[in-house]
Amino acid sequence: MSLHLETLALHVDNKLDVSNDVAPPLHPSSTFRFPSDPEQLVPLRLRRVGDTYYADKAHSRGAILVVDATFGPPGLQDPFKHGADIVLHSGTKYLGGHSDMLCGRFFLGGVMGSLEGWLGVRNMRTLHLRVIRQSESATKLVQWLNSGLQRNGAHGVSAKSESQIIRAALSSVTHASLQTADLERGWLQAQMPNGFGPVFESCMTSRDMANRLPSKLKLFAHCTSLGGVESMIEWGTMTDPYADPTLLRVSIGVENWEHLKSDILQALQAVLDDEKIKQ
Numbered sequence: 017m018s019l020h021l022e023t024l025a026l027h028v029d030n031k032l033d034v035s036n037d038v039a040p041p042l043h044p045s046s047t048f049r050f051p052s053d054p055e056q057l058v059p060l061r062l063r064r065v066g067d068t069y070y071a072d073k074a075h076s077r078g079a080i081l082v083v084d085a086t087f088g089p090p091g092l093q094d095p096f097k098h099g100a101d102i103v104l105h106s107g108t109k110y111l112g113g114h115s116d117m118l119c120g121r122f123f124l125g126g127v128m129g130s131l132e133g134w135l136g137v138r139n140m141r142t143l144h145l146r147v148i149r150q151s152e153s154a155t156k157l158v159q160w161l162n163s164g165l166q167r168n169g170a171h172g173v174s175a176k177s178e179s180q181i182i183r184a185a186l187s188s189v190t191h192a193s194l195q196t197a198d199l200e201r202g203w204l205q206a207q208m209p210n211g212f213g214p215v216f217e218s219c220m221t222s223r224d225m226a227n228r229l230p231s232k233l234k235l236f237a238h239c240t241s242l243g244g245v246e247s248m249i250e251w252g253t254m255t256d257p258y259a260d261p262t263l264l265r266v267s268i269g270v271e272n273w274e275h276l277k278s279d280i281l282q283a284l285q286a287v288l289d290d291e292k293i294k295q
Contacts, residue, residue: 071099091147109243151211153273191216232283242267
């Protein structure tokens with residue numbers, strides 16, 4: 017049976033219109049979603065938008081450029097300046113920012129409830145203040161963790177024991193601020209002139225430690241969401257069986273970054289102590 021576009025769920029890779037090699041037509045009621053096949057997904061890494069490269073590529077083929085800015089909210093970047101035609105935001109995440117409303121990406125006349133609308137307006141008034149603080153804190157924490165992994169004393173790794181704890185518990189940390197080659201080329205800083213995303217990923221040295229770390233933290237909520245004023249952490253394999261079992265996603269809130277640093281350090285030490293007991 018042939019379904020009308022308004023009843024279809026369109027994937028990015030659907031070849032609905034192969035005759036002219038442009039984006040498929042979308043009905044206002046269509047649902048546009050990304051591939052669900054994990055083999056088609058790529059690791060979280062900031063993609064190059066900063067010099068209209070993708071906009072020019074899309075427009076030259078008659079297509080439009082859609083940017084999902086969930087992890088790079090207003091205050092940090094403006095995709096419209098780099099040629100984007102549509103920018104998607106998750107109101108539940110950074111636009112809401114207080115973990116107290118549900119508001120997905122809305123387009124072409126979606127209407128929220130009155131309470132969600134009021135919460136959205138209230139929360140947007142502090143968007144810039146929240147996001148900049150979260151970005152700065154996340155970057156400081158990432159630099160501290162990465163310094164420990166690199167075995168040097170920069171960026172706040174003040175004691176040898178800190179570095180030893182970090183190296184024993186963590187195998188890697190991933191964040192845009194660590195993309196040194198892209199920073200040297202200049203496009204990354206141009207794309208995100210006010211700071212990098214407040215979310216980063218880290219891999220523990222074992223599955224068991226990744227499983228236990230969230231429960232050892234005192235200032236982080238263990239949950240799937242992100243973007244709130246409270247810091248959050250998620251062990252991805254709980255909800256995604258295909259995720260790396262050592263992977264943790266960390267969303268930094270507006271707390272004092274040094275308090276978060278101390279909490280992370282004591283949690284890393286706690287899981288290492290558990291490992292000793294097991295042995």
